Amino acid sequence: MRFVLAIVAFVVAAVMIVAGIAQRTVFAPPSQLTASATIPADTRYVVIDSAVLNAHPGQQTLSISGAPDPAHQVVAYGRTADVKAWLGDQVYVAVRYDAAAGGLKTKTVAPSSEDQGGSGGSTATPTPAPTATGSASAAKPGPNPSGSDLWLEEYDGQDAQTTRMNIPDGLSVIVASDGTKPAPNKILLTWPVDTSTPWAFPLIIGGLVVLVIGIALYLWGLYTHRRSRGPRRKSGPKMPKLPKAPKYKPTASGSIESSRGRRSSRRTRVMVPAVLAGALALSGIGTGAALADTTSTPTPTATSGPSQGDVLPPAVSVPQLERILKRISVVAAGADGKADAAQAKTRFTGPALQLREANYAIRAKKADEPVLPAIPASPIELSLPQATDTWPRTVMAVVKMPADAKGKAQAPLALALVQDSPRDNYMVEYAIALEPNVKVPNLAPASIGAAAVRPDSKLLKISPDQVSAAYSDILMNGDASKWASSFDLTDDKLVSQVGKAWKQQEQSRLQQQFGSTSSLTFSSRQGTGPLLSMATNDSGAIVWVNPEEVQLHKVQEAGAQVIAGATTAALSGVAQSNTGIESVYGYQLAFYVPPAGSDEKVRLLGFAQGLVSAKEVK
Structure with missing residues (x-):
């Protein structure tokens, strides 16, 4: 018997090992x-x-x-x-x-x-x-x-x-x-293709185990067989068989009837529970059916919600924006280093390009004119793409600035990028430095994006198309402006630099130096930069505007001359004039505008400003 089991084990082991190897070779699926x-x-x-x-x-x-x-x-x-x-x-x-x-x-x-x-x-x-x-x-x-x-x-x-x-x-x-x-x-x-064969290894290992068992059975059978071949003794005489006892055969008819009665009684007792169980089962089925008819199962109703097609995708993904900023950073570094306006035009437009072109022209004649802040490629601290599937598309990003040459920390740089058409690249419309300790409102995550706000929206404290003129009026008239109460001017650095007080100080200085021979006047106008506005999570908006301020230094007495500053002279090519010099300063401003009915005020998030044009007037 042991030899039979050993042979069976050998056959099973061979089948298992061959099947395991075949799964890895002959029957292996394509990779x-x-x-x-x-x-x-x-x-x-x-x-x-x-x-x-x-x-x-x-x-x-x-x-x-x-x-x-x-x-x-x-x-x-x-x-x-x-x-x-x-x-x-x-x-x-x-x-x-x-x-x-x-x-x-x-x-x-x-x-x-x-x-x-x-x-x-x-x-x-x-x-x-x-x-x-x-x-x-x-x-x-x-x-x-x-x-x-x-x-x-x-x-x-x-x-x-x-x-x-x-x-x-x-x-x-x-x-x-x-x-x-x-x-x-x-x-x-x-x-x-999944080429894993999870049964190949177990089959091979199992076959080897069965093979070892078969070998053990064969050796055991061989050992037992050899021991059984020794001398045998003859057995003694057989013991006589004992006589069989007679079988008892009942003959009374009463006992037979009693036996039949008992069997009948047992069958009856068995049938009664069976019938009772069947009746209960039928009654249970009927009861369940009745309950099923009277008890209604609540059916869930689908709630209406926005379909996937109604959700607009963000204009760019975060990795996509990182790649775009790297390209912009390379172009900006090359253009700023060579003062190459043509190269800058490949990635800058609007107010951002206007300020850089003026800086290049000034640096060509004024060696000590500082270079504009570089555009770092990373790290991106905040990104807000527009949620849209049409053009033009707007993306806002805040990039951390490296420390300056003296190791002093610089304010983060905020960028507004616009793509006019599918085949156009994103262009830098605005590049501003954020105000110190600025409080940026809650924004939508970059994976969702934000909606653009209409310029004439009445859902904001001030409609976006009024923000530029309102703030320009504050720069001209200070607290006397009708818009002063709508803006938070507590930590506004731009008002302290070029606001009404500074303008009056400049006019007083010229009056003391040159008397009434010349006059200095200020006026504001809207620049050519686009109005950009993106919604915030609190129903407010971030608004980007481009006001301009015109400084007109004009001769009032015959024979007098107006002396231009070094920067103005470098850009206009006129160091002094017998009539007057007009200087235009461009402002790139970003505001947070709270929703209508809010107790908050409009506040300046950041700005960039500089001389963008200068000329002699007749």
Whole structure:
């Protein structure tokens, strides 16, 4: 018997070990799934939707090849709506996944008139679509996707050859070259496959254990068999069998009837509980049915709430904003170092550009003129993107400033960035230093974003379109201004620097030096910078404005002259004038405006100001 068990153990062990090894070799699943497509050779842009990338679970690997110039190939991804808005009037090839065939298919998509007008007010110059043949050479060069701020992530050159990504729903990948040459025409998607074989190792180990048991049984059986081969003694005579006792056979009829009666009685006793149990069961079923008919089960009702489509996405993500600020920081450092206004124009606009251009012009003639504060790339202390899917888009950010040359801490820098169209990059409209110990209101998280506030909103203590004029009036008239009670001027550093008291002091100084030969007057006006306003969590708003102040130093007596300051002379090119000199100072201001009915006052969060233009007047 032991030999039989040993043989069975050997067979079972062999089956288990072979099955375990087969799972790791012969029956091992493939390590990955692949799908490929060949793109028409004249295609400039290829779009791969998230549905294609998520056709199989796991991290996607995108491999491209066939680009005319691999050094300029681009792979980027962004929100699907943003990718289509960026493409605008361009013909592209959309890649789809055929689940039945398990492969990729391509389809050429030509923009419709609705697509070309759906870029949210895009100001990009439209590019004519290719001719009916679809040849890229027959059309004008298209836009270059490289370096666009619209992408959540971007890979260029050799980095774009093979990219690994986890694209969630709602995003798309765009593959292109420089917009002039065709895109890579070979697309290969790879998904990992779970090749784990959890039973392989247990089967092999178990087979080895059974093999050891089989060997032990074989050795035990062999040992027992050898011992059983020794001399045997003959057994003695057998013992006689004992006689069998007679069986008792009842003959009385009464006992038989009694026995039958007892059996009948037992059966009856068994049947009664069975019948009773059946009756109870039937009555229980009936009772339950009755209860089921009379007792109603409460049905949950769906509550109405905002659908996912009603929630607008933030203009940028935090990693996207970090990449944008790095690009801006590099441009700002290069432009400020060389005083290159042309380079500054690639990332600055509006009041921020105006102040930098003036600074460059002054530094060209005045060597000791300080450079404007640099734009650091990080760390970002606060970011507030606009929640929108149209253009223009606004993003506000606060960046920590490094210590100055003397090791003294500097106030954080607040930036207001604007993207006018899908193909435009974010431009710095405002760059200001925050006030010391400023109290920033509660803002929405960067993952949600904030809504833009209408310029004429009546839900604020002061409508955004009145903030600039109101504060300018305070700078001109001080406490006599009708708006003075609406602003918190306790810690306002700008009022103390250029407010009414300072203006009167300047006028008195000139009067003492030159008498009535000249006059100094001040006036305010609105600058060309856009009005930006973003909602806060308490229904208030952060408002950015660009007022300007005009200083007119004019000759009052014949023969007298007006002497310009060093900075004004450097910018205007006029050191002294027989008529007068007009100097314009630009202000970049950020305010917190509380909601209507609040006990709080409007307060200045930060500012930047400087001479932006100067000229001789006749």
